Amino acid sequence: MGHDLTGLAGTSPILCFSHLRWNFVFQRPQHLLRRAARSRDVYFFEEPVFEQGVQPRLEKTLSPERVRVLTPVLPAGINAPQITSALRMLVDRLVASIESGPPLLWYYTPMALPFSRHLNAALRVYDNMDELSAFNGAHPRMIAMERELFRKVDVVFTGGQSLYESKRKRHPNVHAFPSSIDVPHFAGARRGETVEPDDQRSIGAPRIGFFGVIDERMDLDLVRRAAALRPDWHFVMIGPVVKIDPASLPQAPNLHWLGSKSYAELPSYLRGWDAGFMPFALNEATRFISPTKTPEFLAAGLPVVSTPIRDVIRPYGELGLVEIGATADEVVERIEMLLARPKEEWLKKVDRHLAGMSWDATWAAMGELMQKAAPRQPHSLPVTAEETLHV
Known part of the structure; x- marks a missing residue:
């Protein structure tokens, strides 16, 4: 069993949208994406930080695992529609700079949809590691955004068996991948x-x-x-x-x-x-x-x-x-x-x-499922009038 995809999605860089920071706690995203970075470019797009008197920009660092960590820096005090517009601009610039074709979009948070739903993609993946809507401080539109994300993605992975049982009827291609181990x-x-x-x-x-x-x-x-x-x-x-x-x-x-x-x-x-x-x-x-x-x-x-x-x-x-x-x-x-x-x-x-568990085996199994789910051509999805609303 190989450790990466072949074909269209296998040559695509991964653009990951995450609610977690790369340098916070080393957990599921780091385990999986460091393996992806062995054979492809991986861009890890974090939630923004805010500073006084700045123009929107992306701070870029290369992790020891060769993951390109991208932190949006936005002006303090801007409102939600302005945040969405700024993030969309930064994402568009990033994607335009990638020369190897449309990226594989990998979501850890549905709240990235307002500034990424328009992108062409080789494949769309939702790695649903937690029930984020139940966490303290969850965005009031988290559930609605996740509903939309389920409609858009090609394959869904869940971070455990219970979460799989909760989500398996919401998408035709859902697979349980509980926590593994190094x-x-x-x-x-x-x-x-x-x-x-x-x-x-x-x-x-x-x-x-x-x-x-x-x-x-x-x-x-x-x-x-x-x-x-x-x-x-x-x-x-x-x-x-x-x-x-x-x-x-x-x-x-x-x-x-x-x-x-x-x-x-x-x-x-x-x-x-x-x-x-x-x-x-x-x-x-x-x-x-x-x-x-x-x-x-x-x-x-x-x-x-x-x-x-x-x-x-x-x-x-x-x-x-x-x-x-x-x-x-x-x-x-x-x-x-x-x-x-x-x-x-x-x-x-x-x-x-x-003995039967490893993050290498998890990534390999995910790779096979992504290969099966990948469309023959990069695809974009129509955006409805409702989805153009800022959140």
């Missing part, structure tokens, strides 16, 4: 190839760890209660705090909020943990999530307890690879069991499961 990267935590980080070295044991974005999807009260139930355990919490007040984070002598760490640094932290903890709240924002960190914990050899997220229960909980706890008492009970349990047989089960 096993060699996280297995470094098992092999002892890393040095204990300075800000973790003085933290006592046992250590119970979390890594990821800290936002409305985290059950902060569960974290507080679990830490209070076991003051002799140390809870190490890694990740940026987004969309919630940092002052709302529970504080205790055994709670350690260490801030953001790079993807490269994560194995060195996980190596020093005794168990993993995924304290997701049960709310609309987590209803369809498929946490990438689930297989990453496992690849690092860390037993882990999660709240009852559907895409963690299926398959990880059902296979006995992850323990599930809904309350602080249940979480603490499961962690106590994990700390006392020999790991050898569990690790064998983990490795058998992970």
Whole structure:
């Protein structure tokens, strides 16, 4: 199985529209597009930043993975129609500068449609990694924009099984691609190839760890209660705090909020943990999530307890690879069991499961589906009067 497309879409550069920044947290877009960049040009178009007294421009950087990261810089204070017009101008200039033909348009957010719906495309892909309409601060027209995006794209990928089940009837070509894993990267935590980080070295044991974005999807009260139930355990919490007040984070002598760490640094932290903890709240924002960190914990050899997220229960909980706890008492009970349990047989089960998973395999399978979906000629779609409205 090849790792890229052939034919029309296979020679096309990818123009990705994302609500996430390339240099934020290393997750699904980075895993997939860094693989795409091995054999084609990839342009990653981020959400704009605003500055006083500037003319609209694109700041361009080349990532270590050879992805061209494009950040629109717009004048502060302009209104929504002006933002859309400026972004459309910048996108048009970008596409005009690409000499290898119409791009493959890859969407992570429907909110890019107002300034991209008019473009000719070799193929249109929606990688629906989250239910964005359920997140704090979601645009009021997110649902309407996604409805339009489903009408326009050639193929849809979903970030998990639950999201697939929610979206599969909305498009004739929808495929589930749950979070995958870079096993060699996280297995470094098992092999002892890393040095204990300075800000973790003085933290006592046992250590119970979390890594990821800290936002409305985290059950902060569960974290507080679990830490209070076991003051002799140390809870190490890694990740940026987004969309919630940092002052709302529970504080205790055994709670350690260490801030953001790079993807490269994560194995060195996980190596020093005794168990993993995924304290997701049960709310609309987590209803369809498929946490990438689930297989990453496992690849690092860390037993882990999660709240009852559907895409963690299926398959990880059902296979006995992850323990599930809904309350602080249940979480603490499961962690106590994990700390006392020999790991050898569990690790064998983990490795058998992970053996069939990799981001390389995911990208290759996506490539085959895109090849089948690609039209014979680059195509543009008619824009209705309703769709010309600014959002």
